[in-house]
Amino acid sequence: MTVLRSALDPASLDHAANRAAMLAKLAEVEAEHAKAVAGGGEKYTARHRARGKLLARERVELLLDPDTPFLELSPLAGWGSDHTVGASIVTGIGVVEGVECLITANDPTVRGGASNPWTLRKALRANEIARANRLPVISLVESGGADLTGQKEIFIPGGALFRDLTRLSAAGIPTVAVVFGNSTAGGAYVPGMSDHVIMVKEQAKVFLGGPPLVRMATGEESDDESLGGAAMHARTSGLADHFATGERDALRQARRIVARLNHRRAHPAPPPSSVAPPLYDEEELLGVVPDDLRIPFDPREVVARIVDGSDFDEFKPLYGPSLVTGWARLHGYPVGVLANAQGVLFSAESQKAAQFIQLANQRDIPLVFLHNTTGYMVGRAYEQGGIVKHGAMMINAVSNSRVPHLSVLMGASYGAGHYGMCGRAYDPRFLFAWPSAKSAVMGPQQLAGVLSIVARASAAAKGVPYDEDADVALRAMVEERIEAESLPLFLSGRLYDDGVIDPRDTRTVLGICLSAAHGAPVEGARGGFGVFRM
CATH class of the missing domain: 1.20.5 (Single alpha-helices involved in coiled-coils or other helix-helix interfaces)
Structure with missing residues (x-):
């Protein structure tokens, strides 16, 4: 039998202590996320509502299919900086008319939705995810453009946002812009470079320069509506493809556009009947990781609570035991799992990983990396035994693998072990962290x-x-x-991951990511791994 047997005792004192520590860390993360949800605070939220407008997350919710999940990405962007947590924009993956889409929504309660350096990093990461997974992009726009107080950090990278929209369109990935309010200066290019544009009556204002700038530059007197209003763009300039009578009508029209895209996934979703839940309670994941990361834990306890039916075919179980590798299904999708067991990676683990990654590429199977590593082993005996070349072999395999990689930092993720386990620098499709994770040199x-x-x-x-x-x-x-x-808050604030998640949500988050990844062709490398030093 390949069903994992759990040795975890949820009634033990150790489990209770681990659970309590994890819940305390989760509370810290949730408090910071609440700041992002609060946006600019009560004053600016009240002002926005007084104008009869929906908040950013309300717009997202009305856009999505009823009772479907929304995987928010980078919600803590900007944490620890001088800017509001969340970086004045909401990004994530959700289902619209049965189609998985990448959705972005400016938060106009934060400095009018103006972009700061963290806004750009977050938006660029969202575009990267859309491109890699061929997800249509829906931009819910209300932004005053760049926050000019930080223009030196915004001007150059800001141009990449417009470049991305044109490249997405050129790659056959649809882009839709729904303009609810100001979309000025550089922000005007978001609808200007999108495939489909909806503008809201008497709210949308799209122009390169507003009336004051026009007056200063040309001496011409104008008003918002004649210069860039929705009616003008729908009737005169032709920039607006659809004229909405209100915000809800705009979101309804956006849903109809998606319904007519004829957008097709590269791979069909597995039938629900083929998906078996794990045999063990996801609640128990709260007590798996010790508060002291120097204490090892068995990653099979995590695997048993996230893969279908807790069914796991382990690969080379007796060789390189500090790295657990094996095959499973997750929400019906085949996956290869690499999970650190005792923290340290030796030569055997590195060679085992390289072979396993090659096998996954031969079979076109995505890889899930579960991190708890202090890095590659050091010392005279290990150096003489070839740890450098064997570690390089694993990193070579990860670097040149072409199947989707999904990484979850559960515990430690230090040094070159972070690289070998597909950390941020190695372009995983998605990377999430538990509140218990730590990562550094x-x-x-x-x-x-x-x-x-x-x-x-x-x-x-x-x-x-x-x-x-x-x-x-x-x-x-x-x-x-x-x-x-x-710590996760510091790292997530700098977008070194795509979010800090509740361990109990790991299976759901990975399932959404795997579904998104199968919107694009899943094809492994056939050779092309470079020279493996033997």
Whole structure:
């Protein structure tokens, strides 16, 4: 039998402690997400509603098919910066008229929906996801363009947004813009470069320069409606393809456009009858990862709670046991799973991973990486045994694999182990983190210790006494800083992942991502892995 047997005891004290620690971390994440939902705050939300307008997330909800999920992406973008958490834009994947779409919605309660550097990074990541998975893009537009106070960080990358829209269209990926309010200056190019444009009566304002700028530049007197109103663009300029009488009518028309796209997935979705739920309760995932990541845990307990029927065919179970590899199905889709067991990757694990990744590419099977690694093993015996070339073999395989990669950071994800397990730099289709995750060059204690050893050696080389008190202070300062920079809120705020998720939602999130990935052809590399050093 290949059904995993769980050894997890939900009634144990360890499980209860792990669960309590995870729930505390989840509460921190939810509090920060609430800030993104709140947008510009009560004052600006009330002002927006007083104008008879819907909020960004309300627009998204009305656009989506009833009772279907919305996978929000990068909700904590900008955390820890001078900008509002969420970066004044909502992005995510949802179903519209039965079609999976990438949806973006400006939040006009945050500085009028103006774009800051984090807005651009978040929007560009959304476009990247749309392109890789061939998802139609629906832009719910209400933005004053660039936040001019930060123009030096916006002007150059901002042009990539417009480039992306044209490239999506050229690739046959539909783009739809629904304009609810201001879409000025550079923001005018979003409807200008979209395949389909809807504008709302007496609300939409699309122009390169508003009346004040026109007056300054040309001396011409004009008003918003004659210069860029929905009626003008529908009747005179031709920029608007559809004229909506209100916001709800605009969203209704957007749904009809999607219904008429004749957009086809590369692969059909598995029939619901073929999908079996896991045998174990997803609630138990809260207690799997210890609060102290130095304590190992069995990733099979996670696999058993996310794959169909908890059915898992393990590959090379007796070889390289610090990395669990095997085949399963998740929401009906075949997947190959790579999950770190004891944290450290040795030569055997690296070779095992490289072979497994090649097999997945031969079979056109997506790969799911479940991270809990402190990196590749160091030491004289391991260096002599070829850890560098074997680690390079694994990274080579990950780098040149062409099947979709989905990564979830559960625990530690340090050093080159983060790379070998398909971290952000290796272009996974999606990457999410649990609140328990930590990621950096190395652990805080190790990094502080290395700096201490280097400083001590430098002092000895100069023949000067070493200041032990200063060393203690330095180590404490470095550990505190690296710990803070390793946490999910910090990393997610910089878009190093696509979101921090509740462990209980892992199966659902991965299912949505796999469904999106199968909207594009799933084809593995046939050779072309570069030179494997043997």
